[in-house]
Amino acid sequence: MSTKGPALFSNIGKKAKDLLNKDYCSDQKFTVTSNTDTGLALSSTVANKGGLSSGDVAAQYKHKNAALDVKVDTASNVSTTFTVTDILPSTKAIASFKFPDYKSGKLEVQYLHEHATFSTAVGLNQSPAVDFSATIGTPSIAFGAEASYLTASGNFAKYNAGVSLTKPDSTASVMLGDKGDSLRVSYLHHLSKLNGGAVVGEVSRRFSSNENTLTVGCSCVVDPHTVVKAKLNNHGNLAALLQHEFTHKSFLTISGAFDTKTLEKNPKFGLALSLKP
Numbered sequence: 001m002s003t004k005g006p007a008l009f010s011n012i013g014k015k016a017k018d019l020l021n022k023d024y025c026s027d028q029k030f031t032v033t034s035n036t037d038t039g040l041a042l043s044s045t046v047a048n049k050g051g052l053s054s055g056d057v058a059a060q061y062k063h064k065n066a067a068l069d070v071k072v073d074t075a076s077n078v079s080t081t082f083t084v085t086d087i088l089p090s091t092k093a094i095a096s097f098k099f100p101d102y103k104s105g106k107l108e109v110q111y112l113h114e115h116a117t118f119s120t121a122v123g124l125n126q127s128p129a130v131d132f133s134a135t136i137g138t139p140s141i142a143f144g145a146e147a148s149y150l151t152a153s154g155n156f157a158k159y160n161a162g163v164s165l166t167k168p169d170s171t172a173s174v175m176l177g178d179k180g181d182s183l184r185v186s187y188l189h190h191l192s193k194l195n196g197g198a199v200v201g202e203v204s205r206r207f208s209s210n211e212n213t214l215t216v217g218c219s220c221v222v223d224p225h226t227v228v229k230a231k232l233n234n235h236g237n238l239a240a241l242l243q244h245e246f247t248h249k250s251f252l253t254i255s256g257a258f259d260t261k262t263l264e265k266n267p268k269f270g271l272a273l274s275l276k277p
Helices: 014-021
Strands: 028-035 040-049 052-063 066-073 078-085 091-099 106-112 116-123 129-137 141-150 155-167 170-177 182-191 197-206 211-223 226-233 237-247 250-259 268-275
Touching: 014 170, 014 182, 014 197, 014 211
Parallel strands: 028 268
Antiparallel strands: 028 040, 040 052, 052 066, 066 078, 078 091, 091 106, 106 116, 116 129, 129 141, 141 155, 155 170, 170 182, 182 197, 197 211, 211 226, 226 237, 237 250, 250 268
């Protein structure tokens, strides 16, 4: 697929969002992944959240331009995703199913052009929801919008719009969401003084409740195998994590969070161990 044009709408503001949210957790999770030379990857995950245990087993098989993903969890749900890239030039088709909730099936088609990207998803049921998104521009600047239409009621479930600016050492984005009820502005800057780390700031406002949230965060590469991240918002929520790669693609992540305005509350801690022999 072409990578010379603008990214999909779902990627607008994604780098800043990932720095502020990715890998933070307040539960315990253990994952083991193994790969074979035939293109088959197997993984097993066990998690404990709020005293409740859950788990799943997943398999992925890749062959040429196609990939099949199957996941079975302890709640007896079976999720299947079939992806084909470049079935037509610059396109990707994704079909997903979940059992026993067979009405959750969805077919998505993505098209990436040098100056525009499009994505359309249709639910595989009698009264499907139709999702559509589009972006125009270049890898440096892109404008986009998305909408979800409910054929059963004839109403739009959502419509959002956004713009992103990307430079080699920084990214900025503005997103108008929730049918125009929320506005989110984010900026991320990479700093060589942090050994490849970055700082990020995000301001969000919900017009209906007149609520504003300011969040700042940073990541610091301590050494080639260790990353430290932290974030704080104006409501007093402070969180931090340490992620260490102790062997190739095997990670230990320790995270914690607490409310600085109510120190009498117990802090939350999370532990994630991902092994890839």
